[in-house]
Structures are given as structure tokens and as C-alpha cells.
Amino acid sequence: MELQIASASGNVFGYLWADASSILDGSGYAKRLCPRGSGFGLDGLFLMQRPGKGPWVLEHWDSDGSKSFCSNGSRAALALPGAPEGDLVEVVSSGEPVRLRRDGAGFGIRMPEGEGCGLRAVPLETPFPSGFGWVGNPQLVLRVPSVAAVDLPALAPPLRWHGAVPGGTNVNVVEPIASSEARIRSWERGVEGETLCCGTGCAVAAAWLARTEGGSSWTLHPASGEPVTVTLHLEEDGTWRDLWLSGPVRRIGVARPDPSLLDP
Numbered sequence: 001m002e003l004q005i006a007s008a009s010g011n012v013f014g015y016l017w018a019d020a021s022s023i024l025d026g027s028g029y030a031k032r033l034c035p036r037g038s039g040f041g042l043d044g045l046f047l048m049q050r051p052g053k054g055p056w057v058l059e060h061w062d063s064d065g066s067k068s069f070c071s072n073g074s075r076a077a078l079a080l081p082g083a084p085e086g087d088l089v090e091v092v093s094s095g096e097p098v099r100l101r102r103d104g105a106g107f108g109i110r111m112p113e114g115e116g117c118g119l120r121a122v123p124l125e126t127p128f129p130s131g132f133g134w135v136g137n138p139q140l141v142l143r144v145p146s147v148a149a150v151d152l153p154a155l156a157p158p159l160r161w162h163g164a165v166p167g168g169t170n171v172n173v174v175e176p177i178a179s180s181e182a183r184i185r186s187w188e189r190g191v192e193g194e195t196l197c198c199g200t201g202c203a204v205a206a207a208w209l210a211r212t213e214g215g216s217s218w219t220l221h222p223a224s225g226e227p228v229t230v231t232l233h234l235e236e237d238g239t240w241r242d243l244w245l246s247g248p249v250r251r252i253g254v255a256r257p258d259p260s261l262l263d264p
């Protein structure tokens with residue numbers, strides 16, 4: 001079985017066509033194929049169904065086997081062989097109806113706007129000004145003087161496991177560097193470590209920056225150095241419309257996992 005590998009701004013994923021496997025044990029596949037050391041060193045795994053008549057269907061698991069919505073991996077899927085053609089593609093990704101597009105900046109995704117999505121007030125005490133949002137998964141954003149100076153492995157875990165958010169949260173630190181640009185670093189739930197870019201983290205960071213600093217377009221510079229641009233219409237109540245995140249995608253290649261990883 002072929003494992004396609006692709007990167008979205010440094011967030012790296014493996015992809016399997018679901019009909020290539022008789023057992024849809026996505027969680028088990030993710031746990032065996034993803035981790036660095038015992039697997040391919042991937043942030044997450046996608047199972048994809050062949051494009052049919054309705055929206056294209058994708059499912060994502062983090063490297064620890066937990067199921068979650070993932071924006072970067074969804075937009076990178078559009079670069080894979082076998083993906084639907086066209087500039088604009090309807091997708092149901094981990095149950096969330098979203099749109100993907102091929103555009104000048106690379107590949108983009110329009111984020112979920114359904115029930116519960118948007119900025120929310122959550123009683124989290126942090127040493128820094130903070131915001132929280134839900135975009136198919138939970139994202140905490142802290143504004144810091146310098147993202148480079150933050151000791152993320154010390155700062156993030158207590159917030160990641162904070163009881164104020166059931167199931168905990170992803171943690172992002174941001175540092176505005178211009179009127180519509182900021183640096184960002186992300187600590188991801190389910191990877192339990194820093195990733196080089198978290199798309200949903202960038203989306204919530206941009207929404208929170210739009211609320212606190214103004215503007216409707218923010219370019220975020222993640223740890224990978226491969227920037228993403230977020231455009232949105234933010235409403236007074238913290239919900240958004242047409243929140244698009246775009247950035248580069250790279251196809252890395254194809255791996256052939258040892259059969260013991262697929263069928264232990």
C-alpha cells in the first residue's frame with residue numbers, strides 16, 4: 001500500500017486511500033505510521049475516499065491516534081494525485097463541510113463556520129494577553145514579546161491540559177511584527193509537541209489579532225518559515241464568515257510501509 005506524504009507550510013501528513021485497506025482502523029494506522037522513531041515522523045494521518053458524486057470525504061487522526069479536524073492536511077490533500085480537479089472543491093473533512101481551492105498563494109481552505117466555531121471567552125489564566133477559539137478543534141493564542149524567546153516545552157503543556165477546556169487545547173504564541181503580520185509557534189494536542197505550522201492555530205490567531213489589532217487579512221510566519229495568509233470577516237460576536245487560510249504545499253513523495261505496520 002502506498003502512503004502519500006505531503007507538507008502544508010511544514011505540517012507533514014501521510015495519506016492513504018481508504019479503499020486500499022479492508023480495515024478502516026485510522027487511529028491504529030496513525031499510531032503505527034506517524035510517530036518519529038517508530039514511524040515516518042508525520043504530524044498526522046489522513047484516510048481519503050475516492051472522489052465521487054457528493055463532496056470529497058477526508059478523515060484525519062493526530063500522530064497519537066486521536067481523531068481531529070485538520071486544516072493544513074486538508075488543503076495539502078488537494079495537491080495529491082487522484083484529488084478532485086478544479087479551482088474550488090467541496091470537502092467533508094473529519095465531518096466538517098469546508099472548501100478547498102488552488103490559488104496564487106498555493107492551496108487554501110475555507111474554515112468551518114458551523115455551530116460553536118469562532119472566538120470564545122474561556123477563563124484561562126495566562127501570563128500573557130490571550131484569546132481562545134474553536135475551529136473544529138480548540139486553539140488558545142497568547143501574545144508574547146518574542147516567540148523565539150519562549151520556552152514552549154515549559155509554557156505550553158500546563159495550558160494544553162488546562163481543565164477549563166474539556167479535552168485540553170492546542171497552544172499558540174504570537175508576536176505581531178507589522179500591521180498585518182505576526183510570527184507564530186504552535187504546540188499541538190495529539191502530537192504533544194511543537195509542529196512547524198498549525199493551520200487551525202493560525203486561523204484563530206488571525207481572528208483574535210483582527211479583533212484586538214484590527215484588519216481583515218493577516219500573514220502568519222510559523223516556525224517552518226513558510227507563511228500562511230488568513231483573510232476573514234469577523235462579526236461582533238466572535239464568529240467569522242469566509243475565513244480562508246492559504247499557503248504553500250509540497251508533495252514529498254510516496255512511502256511503502258512495512259506490512260507489519262499496516263496489519264500487526
Ligand SMILES: N[C@H](CCC[C@H](N)C(=O)O)C(=O)O
Nearest residue numbers: 068070071072137189199200
Ligand atoms: N495541524 C492541524 C490541526 C490539528 C488539530 C489537533 N492537534 C487537535 O487538537 O485537534 C491544522 O493544521 O489544522
